[in-house]
Every structure is written in C-alpha cells, then in structure tokens.
Amino acid sequence: MTALMRAEVLKLRTRSTVWLLLTTLGLAALTVVTNTPKTNRAEASLNDPHLLAGLAGIGFGVPEVLIVLLGGLAFTQEFRYGTVTSTYLAEPRRTRVLVAKWLTMAITSIALTLATLAVSVTVGCALISSRHGNVTVAFAFWQTVAVALLVMAAYAVVGVAIGALLRNQIVAVVAVLIWMLAVEQIVIPAYPTIGRWMPGGATDALLRFGPVLHLDQNLLPTPVAGLVLLGYTSAAITLALALTPRRDLL
Secondary structure (H helix, E strand, C coil), rough: CHHHHHHHHHHHHHHHHHHHHHHHHHHHHHHHHHHCCCCCCCCCCCCCCCCCHHHHHHHHHHHHHHHHHHHHHHHHHHHHHHCHHHHHHHCCCCCHHHHHHHHHHHHHHHHHHHHHHHHHHHHHHHHHCCCCCCCCCHHHHHHHHHHHHHHHHHHHHHHHHHHHCCCHHHHHHHHHHHHHHHHHHHHHHHHHHHHHCCHHHHHHCCCHHHHCCCCCCCCCCCHHHHHHHHHHHHHHHHHHHHHHHHHHCC
C-alpha cells in the first residue's frame, strides 16, 4: 500500500497541478476580499466575533471544486495515458489501487485545506484590521477548521469515485464543473428546499455559507447536513468498490 501511495504522490507532482493550486489559492483570496465588509453595517459588522470563521469558510468555494477534480484526474489519467494496464499488473487487486488513491487524495486534501486556511485567514485578518475591525478567533473558527478538513477529505474521496465510475477524463471534468459550478449554484439559491439536500447544499450548511447566500433559514441543520454529505460519500465509495473490480479495462 505504501508503494502504491508513493506512486500516486509522484503522479500529482506536475506543473499543471502546481498552477491549479496557485490559481485556486488566488481565487480563494479574492473570494475573501469580496466578502469582507468594508464598514460596520447592521447586516455585516467588522466587529462580529464570527466574521473570521465565516471568511475562513467562504474561502473553500473554489478549493472544493479543485479537490474533486484532482480526485477524478487521479483515476481518469490512468485511462487517458494508458497506464492503467501497468498499474493493475503491478497490483492486480484493483480495490487496493482504489484505496491507495483515496488515501493519497485524502492526505492531499489536508494539505490543500491548510493552504487555503493560511491564505483566507491571512487575507481576512489583514482586511479586518485595515478597516478598523476586531479580529476574533472564536470557537466558531475552530469549528470551521475541523469541518473544512472533513468536508475536503470527503470531496477528495468522491472525486476519485467519480473518476473510477466515469473513467473518461473529459467527461468526468465536464460533469464535475457543470454540476458544481452550474447546477448547484442555480438550484440551491433558487430552489432551496431541493438544493439543501444536494452535496453542495449540505456543504454550505456545514461551512456556514447561509449568511453569505442569504439562506439562513433554508439550509439544513448542521448535524443533518453532515449525515447527508456522509451518505453521498458512502454511496460513491460503495459504487466504486462494487464496479471497479468487475469492469474491463477497455
């Protein structure tokens, strides 16, 4: 298993991955900038003790998409570049290959989460201070950090499962982008009674996006949202484990 995970890490060390990471962190910083209040207002105060937690959470909008894409690429690139045959010859037990990719991407998600937090918190603190607000590291902030680690790991696992199920790289990438950037972004605010049960809706509730999206009363309670996201993750894992060992390579 260790050798398989080392091989997966080597596959991630590409220039495209580095550029995707830098772009994602830049967009996370931009998201924080656009959502930081410029002045104290009734609906958004620079002295709100939960402000830093909210900014830390909102910074994960783009990294969520990236970790799903990276998870999908971890599997689909095997078929695109024809390395899947040699991978399965080196380790005929396909389940072990799948688990190695899951573990590698889960660890990668931790690194991406910490990098996103570093950028979001730094930018958020700098903006709050420069606008004469009070930077407060409340309990809600640490809740957001813990939830972000779990959510990003779940998205990484789901991304690998999507790649294993679809296998075609272009189809997987397009499907993820359409779902996360179009379908969920339209349905959640427009039809919250439906959207809150989607993976993105559950994530919005867990990362406290409600005030930003003006959906405070329409998102699921945090415990229910956690169970919903766990259900989607479990379903993706189950399908990938059931189908991957049985499918032909071509």
